[in-house]
Amino acid sequence: MIVPYSQVLVLAGLLFLMGMFCLLSRRNLIMMVLGLEIMLNASAVAFVGAALRWQHLDGQAVAIFIIAVAAAEVSIGLGLIVWIYRRTGTVDAGCIESDACRID
Amino acid sequence: MSNWIAGFIVLMVKIAVVLGALLLSAAYLVWAERKLLGRLQVRLGPNRAGKFGLLQPIADALKMLCKEDIVPSAADRVIFLLAPAVVALTALLMFAVVPFGPPIVLWGREVPQVVSDINVALLYVFALSTLGVYGVALGGWASNSKFALLGGIRGAAQMISYELALGLSLIPVVMMAGSFSLVDIVNAQAEMPYIVFQPVAFAIFVIAAMAESKRIPFDLPEAENELGAGFHTEYSGMRFGLFFIGEYVHMQVLGALTAVFFLGGWRGPLLPGPIWLFIKIILVALIMIWIRGTLPRLRYDQLMALGWKVLIPASLVNILLTGAFLLV
Amino acid sequence: MTIYSTLFYLLAVLILASTAIAVTRRNMVHAVIYLVISFFGSALLFYLFGAPLLAALEVIIYAGAIMILFLFIVMMLRMEGLEDRLFPLKQWLPAVGVCFVYGMVLVMLIVSDTTDAPPMPAAAAAPATFGQFLFQRHWLAIEIVSMLLLIALVGVLRLGRDAGGKTRPESEVAQ
Amino acid sequence: MADLFDGIKAIGTGFSTTFRHLFRRPITEEYPEYKRVLPERSRARIILTRNPDGGERCVACYLCSAVCPVSCISMQSAERPDGHRYARWFRINFGRCIYCGLCEEACPTSAIQLTPDFENCRQDILSLVFEKEDLLVDHCGKDPEYNFYRHAGVATPDGGKGEHIGEDAPVNIKSNLP
Numbered sequence A: 001m002i003v004p005y006s007q008v009l010v011l012a013g014l015l016f017l018m019g020m021f022c023l024l025s026r027r028n029l030i031m032m033v034l035g036l037e038i039m040l041n042a043s044a045v046a047f048v049g050a051a052l053r054w055q056h057l058d059g060q061a062v063a064i065f066i067i068a069v070a071a072a073e074v075s076i077g078l079g080l081i082v083w084i085y086r087r088t089g090t091v092d093a094g095c096i097e098s099d100a101c102r103i104d
Numbered sequence B: 001m002s003n004w005i006a007g008f009i010v011l012m013v014k015i016a017v018v019l020g021a022l023l024l025s026a027a028y029l030v031w032a033e034r035k036l037l038g039r040l041q042v043r044l045g046p047n048r049a050g051k052f053g054l055l056q057p058i059a060d061a062l063k064m065l066c067k068e069d070i071v072p073s074a075a076d077r078v079i080f081l082l083a084p085a086v087v088a089l090t091a092l093l094m095f096a097v098v099p100f101g102p103p104i105v106l107w108g109r110e111v112p113q114v115v116s117d118i119n120v121a122l123l124y125v126f127a128l129s130t131l132g133v134y135g136v137a138l139g140g141w142a143s144n145s146k147f148a149l150l151g152g153i154r155g156a157a158q159m160i161s162y163e164l165a166l167g168l169s170l171i172p173v174v175m176m177a178g179s180f181s182l183v184d185i186v187n188a189q190a191e192m193p194y195i196v197f198q199p200v201a202f203a204i205f206v207i208a209a210m211a212e213s214k215r216i217p218f219d220l221p222e223a224e225n226e227l228g229a230g231f232h233t234e235y236s237g238m239r240f241g242l243f244f245i246g247e248y249v250h251m252q253v254l255g256a257l258t259a260v261f262f263l264g265g266w267r268g269p270l271l272p273g274p275i276w277l278f279i280k281i282i283l284v285a286l287i288m289i290w291i292r293g294t295l296p297r298l299r300y301d302q303l304m305a306l307g308w309k310v311l312i313p314a315s316l317v318n319i320l321l322t323g324a325f326l327l328v
Numbered sequence C: 001m002t003i004y005s006t007l008f009y010l011l012a013v014l015i016l017a018s019t020a021i022a023v024t025r026r027n028m029v030h031a032v033i034y035l036v037i038s039f040f041g042s043a044l045l046f047y048l049f050g051a052p053l054l055a056a057l058e059v060i061i062y063a064g065a066i067m068i069l070f071l072f073i074v075m076m077l078r079m080e081g082l083e084d085r086l087f088p089l090k091q092w093l094p095a096v097g098v099c100f101v102y103g104m105v106l107v108m109l110i111v112s113d114t115t116d117a118p119p120m121p122a123a124a125a126a127p128a129t130f131g132q133f134l135f136q137r138h139w140l141a142i143e144i145v146s147m148l149l150l151i152a153l154v155g156v157l158r159l160g161r162d163a164g165g166k167t168r169p170e171s172e173v174a175q
Numbered sequence D: 001m002a003d004l005f006d007g008i009k010a011i012g013t014g015f016s017t018t019f020r021h022l023f024r025r026p027i028t029e030e031y032p033e034y035k036r037v038l039p040e041r042s043r044a045r046i047i048l049t050r051n052p053d054g055g056e057r058c059v060a061c062y063l064c065s066a067v068c069p070v071s072c073i074s075m076q077s078a079e080r081p082d083g084h085r086y087a088r089w090f091r092i093n094f095g096r097c098i099y100c101g102l103c104e105e106a107c108p109t110s111a112i113q114l115t116p117d118f119e120n121c122r123q124d125i126l127s128l129v130f131e132k133e134d135l136l137v138d139h140c141g142k143d144p145e146y147n148f149y150r151h152a153g154v155a156t157p158d159g160g161k162g163e164h165i166g167e168d169a170p171v172n173i174k175s176n177l178p
Helices: A005-025 A029-053 A058-088 A093-097 B002-040 B056-066 B077-097 B121-142 B146-177 B182-188 B199-212 B237-262 B273-294 B300-327 C003-023 C028-048 C052-077 C089-112 C127-137 C139-164 C170-174 D002-021 D063-067 D102-106
Strands: B104-106 B109-111 D046-048 D073-079 D085-093 D112-114
Touching: A005 A029, A005 C003, A005 C089, A029 A058, A029 C003, A029 C028, A029 C052, A058 C052, A058 C127, A058 C139, B002 B056, B002 B077, B002 B109, B002 B237, B002 B273, B002 D002, B056 B237, B077 B121, B077 B237, B077 C028, B121 B146, B121 B182, B121 B237, B121 C028, B121 C052, B146 B182, B146 B199, B146 B237, B146 B300, B146 C052, B182 B237, B199 B237, B199 B273, B199 B300, B237 B273, B273 D002, C003 C028, C028 C052, C052 C127, C127 C139, D063 D073, D063 D102, D102 D112
Parallel strands: none
Antiparallel strands: B104 B109, D046 D112, D073 D085
């Protein structure tokens, strides 16, 4: 016996919350992508817990897909960040939006 | 309860024996490498400390322990101090899943000759070897020196590139054995070692393994003549020694994995299992030293081209052929 | 309180603490390292939940490949000390607001869940069983995901090519 | 295809070469047992030599000290009653010396010379500071015939002072005209 599923959900929810906070409050593009990773990981935790709760492997299958999607997302995301950095010389989201360093 | 305690004691004894043997043979692997490399280059190699320089590893260890442990003032202190431990620890932990003999019966209990037989052993090895990249990359970054940083970046890029080829080259082996567990893989080679069926996978695995352990044709992260000593430029004393231990333990682990995946593990006629495994590890290590004495270092673009354009496609084709062969 | 539940709480504390530290770090390398610890904890949690294959994959892909990629980019672009103020008010307020609303919804959902769920039993799925299940029941999803990965690969290659072409000279970027 | 074959052959040649080296005699000279005799003009430990008639050659002109790139030579000049200059004390710090040989080239009297004796290391770095009595030897070094005061500014059968090949007229020390 481990723990009630609701406690796993609380853990996953708090992780998701932290990821969201990171995504919303940081201005650094890399930290924002890190926040996305935390959120994806939180959902994977919830799904694996669900797989155990209902004794069904579907949850683990979804977790595998989440990991694959995270890999694809992070490669594209970091590729874009490098592209932006080469163009503008910064990875500050606020700075990129302003007129000071418009993408040419 | 007494059963549980007995199991615990057996486990601890196994860990102690494996750890001791691993560290001792790592020290003497350094000696063997220096000696053999010397002879390959028509030199003598170490011959001062003891007969044939046999006490050289002990002298080196004492020297490193006595040296001052310098931390550069602008370094990121905690990471700088922890990075060598990561390298050494991941290399040592990898050996936990390598079987070194058939199960034996001691005092009425069946004791498997492996520290831990987990069912995802192969993935465990990969997980540890990816974590080993952190030691290199963070050690380079935390030194706050441009040589070390370049070495760290190179190390990270090289190791994650060759990780792919390493993993893909082992998929045919897993397909043939039908299990991730190293014990099962060795048992599946009871009649014929896999090198007979998978010579291409064997070649890819050995090349990728050498790149993974930063051996000489692939030692760009520490390229002495362009980067000082790469990621461990700023390290001194026993922390440098830890990097060194990590490298040589990694070399032995890769030799053991080569033996397990392609050479039949501990299986062999006449001699007991652990000795056969040891002979095979030493054989692989000696071949690695021979390659080190012969080939020059690759250029960075050649390294990446070899990894991405030769090894990975070749291993993918190999997987496809193996799959087709197994289906027919 | 069995040994499993103790382990769960320990891991939960480890994951939450390291993630919380990670999202508030100014030094991105430190953030990445704390996040690696967090993902490592998640992997152990997966092992506890009876998914050894997923645990290994979590370490290999999340803690290994993805975080190394982050570390690589941070080291390559050399931009430590970028944010002069860690949490400017402009970002801080909406973030707190949204997170507060989210937290309220979370709490309400958990409170409203009155079905008295029993503690989860411990179980383990062998990798072979899981693999067969995955490839028999979800083969289409696997194909879609592999397509997605291929697209990502081609996209990144395109981006990398593009960045190498008509850009400002490297010396200018460095300033 | 031919390229591939050539490549494999090249790699094979390399490996066989190194393998054959395993059975060759090592060319290493083991130092403390076997000491190679260095050529006479190798640059190692510095000495101060004497004239054929036994006098000190050094005239304490400070040229070696001036030319020394690491400033490891120091001395104090003095004059004997007969007007010959000599070094009251002469000191070389071998802890700093880089054995470049510039002092030997600068020396007008061939007094300071470098010898092939390279076994010059100590446990205590302060004992590497050599005084004049440590440096002075009882022979003429590489130039056995040379005696400075016999050659410089001396009238010979070939001509008087300042009349030899490549020699300037003596300076008139009573005048300060250029």
